[in-house]
Amino acid sequence: MTPRNTNISRLLYGVVDIFRKREKEFSISEIDRAWDDCEQRIKRAASRNAMRRRISIWSGAAAAAAAVILVFWPDGADLADTPGLTTIQDITTYALNTEVATTSGHIINIVPGCDTTMVEQNRASINCLANGMVMVNGRPVSGDAGNPSADRYCQLAVPKGRRAEIEFADGTHLWANSDSRVVYPLEFSQDKREIYVSGEVYLDVAPDKNHPFIVRNTDFNVTVLGTSFNIMAYGNGAPSQVVLVSGKVDVDNSSNGTVTMSPGQLVDITGSAISSPRNVDVTTYVSWKDYMLVYSDKSLADVFSRLNICYGREFVLSSDVADIKVTGKLYLKDDIEDVLHAIAFSAPVRYEESGDSIYVFRTGCAGTAP
Structure with a gap:
């Protein structure tokens, strides 16, 4: 350090x-x-x-x-050579201008006024205490408490193959999936609780009718008073999704106004368009929080796409494998080998490792890894 x-x-x-x-x-x-x-x-x-x-x-x-x-700093100036320099600005602008690189493969947590904390383990647990102190895996990190203004944001960056949790001082609990990022203040302001996320997070928001909890993303905002919900917004060309488990949330953007969701509903956000809420089995969307992947009539291409995020491994599927439909449950264990054995047991596939990639073929068909 x-x-x-x-x-x-x-x-x-x-x-x-x-x-x-x-x-x-x-x-x-x-x-x-x-x-x-x-x-x-x-x-x-x-x-x-x-x-x-x-x-x-x-x-x-x-x-x-x-x-x-x-x-x-003049408009359009390049800040790439001066990391950490920011003006006082809203959390979304701040997040878009301060991207954190995770090329090291470690979980990174940045607290204003402190050294950057790099966690080598697969998981990180972060606790934001009421006095402005931050604990990372049980170790105290002292930040600049007492000033929740827009230049005092912390950042959590979780690379592929890693997980992290944040417990905020108000009792709100956040789970961050692999390949995700959370920007949050040391202390929430007096009128609202506000964070920025990209990737996938699950939130169990502590009720507080006088202080709404706002989750911001480049394309949309979610406003709640106290509820549990999942956000998936990887920005990889696929629609972002909000799935509501309990309570009630409002999803809004600059073009479509506000959509109110009820428990058991999902909305898709594609660019400026928000879909109408539709009923879903929420377990399929939130089981990752409990280290499970539950799927029903999904293609193996979809399953391995999720495993790529969870484990940070590259999967190359032959053309006759990608469209195989499967239903089941995978326990996301630390060892990817156990997960691959489970898939091969329930679907007609075999796999080979070559370098950093894992090649998947249909059982009985020719094909070898390069």
């Missing part, structure tokens, strides 16, 4: 270099406002760090340059 001071030094050197290259683009009034903003940030940082080691690097012209970049 890299020391925090080293991270900040690297960030500020990058900021100063970029600012020097672009300084002529900022007006005097913008620089004056940046100085004012810088002073306020330093005061807040000093207060927050009273119980921690002080970071002397936040001073002088370097901090002023950082403040200018943070607050007044």
Whole structure:
């Protein structure tokens, strides 16, 4: 884990270099406002760090340059070389501008003012406590509590083959499936509870009629007071889906207005279109939370597509396998070999591993892995 001071030094050197290259683009009034903003940030940082080691690097012209970049970066500027720089903005804009890479294969949790936590295990459990403290797999992570503004967001990134859970301070419980991302505040604001998700999550929202819980995505929002539901929004060309288990939710976007759902219903979201709610067996859509994959009259192509997300393995199906229809239940164990044995036992298929891919053929038919 890299020391925090080293991270900040690297960030500020990058900021100063970029600012020097672009300084002529900022007006005097913008620089004056940046100085004012810088002073306020330093005061807040000093207060927050009273119980921690002080970071002397936040001073002088370097901090002023950082403040200018943070607050007044010109439209269309490339922030790729200065990770972590954001303006105060709504959670969706923040999420879209701060994508977290999971190329390491580890679960990543980022808390403002702290080192990034990388979890090497297959699962992570995160607890957000009422005092602003965050626990990751039982270990405390101290963040900047007391300021739920839009520049204090935490982020959880779960790569393929991994799982994570978050328990928020209000009692809401979130399960994040593989290949998913959650952006959330250290503390919810006084008027609403709000997070951003992509991928697949299951939520059991703590009831609070005075503080609606809002789940945001690029294409839609889900608003609830207290309920259990599943969201699948991988953004891979397939429709996003909201499945309601209990309670009542409103799904809205900028084009179709609001659709109200009742328990046992599903809606599809394709671009700006929200379908009418239809009744479904919710078990099929939420069983992943309990490490099961339940399917009824589904093609093996659909089943292996889900296994790709759950295990992060690439499955290559022969043309005579993809359309085989199956019904059953798979226990998503840690060992993919056990899952493949179960499929081969119930369907006329065999499989071979080659490199990082698993090739699936119909039993009795010719075909070998390359």
